[in-house]
Amino acid sequence: MKDGTKDEYLLLHELEKPYLGLTADRILDELRRQGEATLEGYQITRLEHGLQSASRAEAEGADIDWIVGALLHDIGDGLAPQNHDRFSAEVIRPFVRWEVAWTVEHHGIFQMVYYAHHYGWDKDARDRFRDHPCFDTCAAFCERWDQASFDPEYPSRSLDHFEPMLREVFARKAYDPAVIREDEVIGL
Incomplete structure (x- = not known):
């Protein structure tokens, strides 16, 4: 890499654009x-869990960033089950508001309040983030949209329904300051 010329890197940059443009397709393939x-041990698929979470977010009137964040909050489960929350956050981080990415990144530790005591773990581990501006938002995300979305009878919307939203989000310019709005917390 250190021997590459500016012209070579500019060429690579151009050649990379079609691949970047297919990000939404790769994500849809992974969801499928x-x-x-x-x-x-569960009665539903990972996809159905994401669809239920996104359906709940949409039903509550959440904006497109939250809906796509809810849909993809566990997309890292297949490749990184031990740190799926951080993996999933990195997938969405360039394209959604900062608070959505932060919430997805930390939802794993926030979820521990529901089950950690069964393993002898600290169910209050999330309290170390108590003073973080996204604490309440992440707790609400987990309570309202994530932990409730394992219901085989829930009438979730289809992936086809969410596909246009997903495509819209991943068509954004990566790390656009007007989208990311770092340190701004709107909440759910």
Whole structure:
């Protein structure tokens, strides 16, 4: 890499654009893969969990960033089950508001309040973020949209319904300051 010339890097930059433009397609492919098998021990697939979360967000009137964030909050589960929250956040971070990415990144530790005590873990581990401006938002995300979305009877919307929103978000300019709005917390 250190021997590359400016012209070579400019060429690579141009050649990379079509691949970047297919990000939404790759994400949709991964979501479809997540719909192929039920999560071990659960009554629904990973895809259905994301669809339920996004459907709940939409039903509450959440904006497109929150809906797509809810849909994709566990997209990292297949490749990074031990840190899926951080993996999932990195997928969406360039394209959504800062608070949405932060919430997705930290939802794993916030969810521990529901189950950690069963394993002898600290169910209050999220309290170390108590003074963070996104604490209440992340707690609400987990309570209203994530932990409730394992219901095999829930009438979630289809992936086809959410596809235009997903495409709109991933068509944005990456890290656009007008979108990211770093340190601004709107809430759910």
